[in-house]
Amino acid sequence: MSELFDAVDALIASRSPLPPPEERRRLRKAHGLTVEEVAAALKVRRATVSGWESGKTEPRPPERNAYARLLKQLAELYPTPTVTASEQDTAQGDTRPHQPEPTGKRTEEPPPTPESAAAHVPGHTRSRPAAPTAATGATAPHPVPHAARRSSTSFGTKKAAAVHAPVAGTDPHFENGPLAVVDADDGQVLAYCVGGLVLDVPTSSLSALVEWTLKEGKLGQPKLSGPGKDADPLLVLTEAALEHYGLPVALTDEERRTGRLQEDHKVLRQLARADWKLTKRGFGPWARIYRPAQGSERQCVQLCIPSWRALDPRHWGIAGQLPPAELARLLGTYASRVMTPRGSTAVTGLELMTALHPPTHAVRDEATGGFRKADTKNPGSLGEHPVDCAPCEAPDGHPLLKDLPRFHQRTPAEKLFEEAYDWARPLTDDECTKRYLVGIDVNMAFAAGANGLTVGLGAPTHVQQPLFDPKLPGSWLVDLSHVDLSRIKLGKEWADLNGDLLPSPFTPTGERPGGPAWYATPTVAYAVELGYDVRPIEAYVRHDNGRYLDAWYNRLRDAYITTMADLGVPADASPEEFLTAMDGYRDRDPEMAILVSAIKATVKGGIGKLRERPRGEGWKPGQPWRALSRPTWRPDIRAAVISRTRINMHRKLVKHAAFTGQYPTAILSDCAVYAADGPSPLDFLPYRNGKPLPGGWRLGVSPGMVKHEGTQTVLWGEGVREQFQAPELNLARYIKDGQVTNKDNGE
Template identity: 45%
Template sequence: MLSAFTTSRQLSGLLNRHGNRDQNSCANRHNLRDFNVVRDENEAPVFARVDALLESLQTPLPPPEDRAALRLRAQLSREQVADTLQCRAQDIEAWETGTSEPRGIQRAGYARLLAGLRLLNADQQSTDAAVEELRTPRLPLQATPQPRPASPILQTHRGTSRGHGFPRGPLAVIDQTGQGLAAYFADQSSTEVPADHLVDLLQWALEAGIGRDKLSTNDRASDPLLVLTPAAAQFLGLPPDLHDRARLRLPDSHPQIVSLRAAGFKLTRRGFGPWARAHLPVTDGKRASVQLALTGWGALSDRDGWNLPPLAPAALAKLLGTYADRVLTPRGSTAVCGQELMTALRPPTRARWSETDRRWVSSSNPGALWKSIEPAPPEAHEAHPLAQGRHPQDAMDEEAWDWSRTPTDTENTEFAHVVGIDLNIAFVAAASSASVGLNSTPRHIHNPTFDKRIPGTWLCDLSHVTLDPRLPSPFTSTGQAPTGPAWYTTPTLDYAVRDLGATIKPLEAYIRDDHGPYLTPWYERLRDAYLATMADAGIHPDIRQDEFLQAMKTLPEADPALLGLLSAIKATGKGGIGKLREGPRETTAPYQRWAALDSPTWRPDIRAAIMARARVNTHRKMIKTAIRTGRYPLAVLSDCIVYPAHTPSALDVVPSGPDGRGIKGLFCLGVNPGFAKEEGTQPLSWFHQQHDQGLNPARYIKNS
């Protein structure tokens, strides 16, 4: 393949130089040599006259889209070709898009160049095929150990993305500087970008050493990400905003889209929007794709869940580079990244050696989700076709709590304050080691025997299970006791039997025979990313509870970029879980299928199991806290719990052990996932005001 920085003099001699190859070359090489060799100086003017004659016969040219593709395969810029043909780069662009045609000697020279490039391309493909055959592995690939995340974010970036063939790191932020473009990388280096057009920028990205190594054995390396500032987008001829706000995409008739197509690039079905992906056809099994994020169009915005502070291009590249090293290269909203991380860590397919075919073939990856599955009727989203005509009591309600109660007379007398504690990435933590259904369709059975080892959705009556009224019921999202049979996940019934001693007799069930801990590596990667980022802020798992509270009080004063990174990591986990039950867009008619339903990771049953595990884990700690301290919660909203307190401090609510750390089995203050931090404190009178208005005080204790 030719260098992207071939000089115009080298280009002028390109065709002649290939005529000197040895006599054993293939037929393409012979043709190329015969076409190009100038045997003595007297032949040069003859060639000129021949070229003029060809022009007089209207020298044929390949279609415009082939012209750009031939140039790009040779890694030649428009400027290089224009310098050789003594014309402008804009002329080359016009010839490649078909808006104009070359004339005179330039037409003959252009046709001659394209014919030579076509021969060179055929020659290169045959050579690459031979080399690829020699490189074909005959043994299964081994897993590549993943280094620990770099720390801290404000130090020199040393992430894994700068190794194994990606010296520039996972991404570049592209900005306009002076009369051109500049690229800023995660390691704080920068360089000028030799591109005046979007096609040139994409080709540069494919050759610049940008990308990230695969996250798991069967994953593939991440595509280079280019983050375009508004100034860079304008420089490249892109509009400052999208007029198509409904579909969030550039019209297919836009000149830049036309140029991309002419150059051989294709777009995904989403088209060219805030998060666009352009790719060339796969050649010899090699992928050539670039991810684009246009910040002026809404990429990396609060709407996408990023909540990043205003940052200069270099600082933005550092933050996103750290996110890429600790989580994955951004590919859309934080929710999309959470979903993509699941797939990257457990890809749907893997390479398998076939003794029959004597070659590597693609096969389903055990432990992954590799096909879309219809939910059981109780699990279906309320807009799903299966939900049409369904009675509300026939829908499963495994959701987070929204519950509060009136304080007792004793609590009103004894306590003057309320304290809210918030559990760290509680729902991500609930995904750890959870056995969930994989690729088998739910099997419907009547009068089943409950088995805690089998993920499923069970119809069971738990109304006979009595609990202290000062606790929310672990069986409903309202915290009120169930009044009859309802659908529950396996974790909920397991808690009722094992922890609460309930006797149960399910009436029906939809069980999944194929199951496993699908989300465990996903949890572990987000856990490590979260802990590494908190460590950057000086907050570590081994500190005492009082030290943790003090450190958390100073956290808002930390570097805004670090806080933005922390927020993005948490939003990735929360959004990824939400994607498991993604609803339709507003334009979708009721009970009509929507695109997300065809994804292997659209799995409301998995989300329900996560929500149930988080709820029963919290309930278990509530009971143990009540036994040890006599305290009962006054309100719960999702992962925030409000307790009565003597003093306005979480230390008044959460007991400490002899070493100053939390007590196992109870709520503990600390940075670990599932541990708690102080959400806010208020007088007990404030709690009464909120509760008397029908509001859940847990929702407002942080912001009041």
Template identity: 45%
Template sequence: MSETNYTASLVVLDAADGSLVAHRPDVQRIDVPAEVTDLPAAASWALAYGLGARPLSEVGEDFGPLLVLTESATDFLGLPGRLDDRKRLRISDDHPAVKALDEAGWSMSRAGLNAWTFLYQNRKEVRVAVVPWGAFDAHMRWGSMDRITDPSTLAYTLGLYAERVMTPAGSTAGCGLALMEAVRPPSRLTYDRGTRRMRRIPVPGSLSAAVDPAPPEAIDEHPLAAERTREESQSPEHVLNEEALAWYREPTEAEASAPYVVGLDINTAFLAAANRLTVGLGPAEYTDGPRFDKKVPGSWLVDLSGAVPRTKDLRTKEWRPLPDAFPSPFTPTGQAPTGPAWYATPTLAYAVELGIDVRPIAAWLRPESGGYLDLWHNRLRNAYMDTLADLGVTEDMGEAEYLAAMATLQDGDPESLALLSAIKQTAKGGIGKMRERPQGKRPGKHAPWSALKRPTWRPDIRAAVISSARTSAHRKAVKTWNASLGAVDFLGPHTAEHGLVPLAWLSDCVVYPSRWATARSVVPRTADGSPLVGGFRIGPNPGFCKEEGTRSMEWFRDMVAQKANPGRFIKEGRDAVRDGE
């Protein structure tokens, strides 16, 4: 690992009284030399001053400096105040600032000079984020980071992100991918005695090279989907469709007698699902009629139509079928499969848990596998928990204290809230970007695009994470139903006979009927009142739950009558998905 000592990972540059001032994350203000009057000079100064950060892996590389330019600094360095090319969101190649970079020996990535620019010179990298060009705007998913106008406060907050996650490198989704490669570098330098030169070799356990998806994993724009018909592109028999669950239903008469509905929200569900998840590392291999093995990641063609999900009674240990009112865990709509379909390994592993005989017709399997996302999960989990602690939410809180703290969380420190949102979006966006769709124009409908060259363009890994998150939540709901049988403390005699069944589901939010206006009323417990192992559990940890919202049963029925998923709006009546939650 590098022994370089860095003064800071980044600075926020601001102009005042005719000179530049650099604001460091440690709240120190540094006067920038007077000769720094343009972007090439600022980049050179960043390297000379010693900005940057050490690698996150023993075989990784240092992070280059990040310069964040405020509006005044942008103007001081001779850059326009806004991007006139609103289509490509970059400065034109004939702009004086671009020419100055070229004359000074700096090159740029193909994205050019834009809100997030990567400059290169002599194998050194300098990142530049331009605030007035939208570096932290809503589409970049940095939460409310764009509302931090004080340069020193912005430097401090971004410095915490750099310390807990990594030096920012674009959108939070882009940072999510970059973090994967930072903690598990695709390759490392080694000395080749034969050639007497340094060369790169793959790092075991990493994604070291771009690989093609299996045909059912290819999205419609992919070259492998060129021969796919429109009907096939919409058929689960031809296309892997592992997505989050979106489902709701009418309440029964007994359920409708409950005065409330309560939404349980699973904290950072995708991040929790990535923990200890075995994923494929190399290319997929096709096989006919394989025997299902939950230890082998891949995509399996299986007919689950007509399968009856069951679970063992917690007391008698006898198998009993799930109620018809339960959503199916095998489709994004919650409707039971109607024929053969492609599934990721976690979905079928859960089917086996539900007493279903899984007999694959065919499969695309990845024998080379490992816990690629484990280190990524660990770093983001620690960042999430540390930032929650800054806001006064800690692991040792009791349920009531935790729910009360979360109810007033948005009244907390704005900078910590912005950081918390950025960390959550880094996890969620990083997984989503593993199946990034093409951007801009291409020579043909199925022409390759630049993202396909990344080792982290892996729709199969994204599918496995979503599959794991969906089935994990469903498993908790089944445990809740099982525990509520024979118990009258949920909805009364009706629940004792029929059990507590979800009314609506939207990704990581599960809605239940309730006699009381609190999430604590629908969490399964043991005889001594402690949370039931394997069920929903209230707390701050990833995979635990918080209260998404509590509304009246009348409100729920009105939403269903409008054909709107109540899980989408139960949080203060607003669209949680649209708001990035």
């Protein structure tokens, strides 16, 4: 029996309750303890205690129980200051006129979580079961104290006691943040916002919830660009909230196929009776509910329904299973660093382009003295009307190709085919003597490919036998089969390489082109860079052009680097420090690790959406599909980004080969595999005194730099290829974990 008691004690200790991070810091400082002293007492590193106090990590057994004991004793010595009478009045909804604060700089503490407010205002919680915290494995208390939330009666919101004051400079229209996770319990609805703020939502119907959001919710996000529009508020509905508002927790098989709730559902009829409308996509996992705008005032709310698979687990991991407060933190951080989600990560990536370069802008109307929409498009944008692509840029089935024979297979001379690498070759005898195969992966490769890239903004112009201009974006029909990788120009000098061990830069398969083919400008420009003449046969060029994706790249780059820093991977780390920091970085804060995945998916998905194909629309080849009506349906821009990404990679392959004599054995998209004597990238990357080869591979967190993808043995690689009787099996696909299945091989 004692063993059972010990097991129970251990289980309780593993969930020892802890005050919120800011309270942990306050208690330590109140007793005059340093971080080093606490770390020494608990036998952990200084950085570990700092992580606990910042909220980036949570202690685990056996340290957790000892840390909880320390904080409990300190709390008895230094109790939380009591709430003043005036603060208590405010917490209960004091309606006296608000006194303006003195002007000048104001220092504010980070807003506490609901749990921290509970520590400050005891005795004001309501009972609710605790739920496991996905990020830490700990137990997160759910009771929401009255002083830590804002209660709403009818449509009037009563402010809490200075606990969640808006950050200085925040738009007062959106003081509660960009979004809220709406949950329900025993008939009471709560809206979990960013920063730990919780609002009482006095609504019993979905139409009332939308009304409350627009009138009292103070949710939304300021526009990202001067001529743009503020982001609509986003409501994330939990399963309990769905049940509260009469919506199904899951869609039927038929509804999943159509991507929407049945149009005759009673909740949708209620919305219609209240004069709310839905977009053409209907009421699906990402639904938009609106009324026609009156003047400049938009009336639109977006819904996200995780249990309907709104948060794709391929990109959002377990986000849809997180407790409301944690989900609000995750999505709120994504909103602040990227933008308020508008749908899938792919949809959001595309919407971010438009938000940063709105199609139109306002101009003063001399007749009325007011403002109106300009007659011309906003400079640097794609405009508000779609433009036709060139025939060579059109994917199969496009209306421009409707006159082609039904089973016609387009050749490279008819179709632009700029795609990422999928190339591999057999190992050489020398490589077989090496012990390891080491994979390196380019960080945010497609984002790096978009950086500084000039793309077309308008319709193409068809020209015959043009002179090639590397500064002019477009698609070029040209023969590059004469380019010999055994003899290429590097800068001003010619270099001799083993061209048989390098993939061609002109095809995704790495095979040498056999004749004329269509290429995007970066691909043709690279042939010139390598020292070869090019003579295009014809081209579709875009004289209206610009660096449309620069702002998009900058925002996503900053989001990625900031989030990686949150996970303990700084941008200024040395190669050795970087590799160490990357080891297990996802375990330091699983929620921020999810955010990294979502940011990367936003990049890839946004680029992919530029050439969205028809999906389940009863479409037939030769007919238009919905995406073609968007100004952002631009296959030429997608092709240019992918072309530049592939060329960037090939340029580094060549630099590395010329300097070291080492050649890649396999490449898959943004991952390259090399044979090496050791298991680390530093065993084959030519670093000297911490500095990389100029123009070659460089370890680091920034887009375009590389990280360690994985290491397997050469014996593993040869064994896999022999097992599947595939001497050129692309080992880059499996280098991360070494797992190869028949399904992976197409069997």
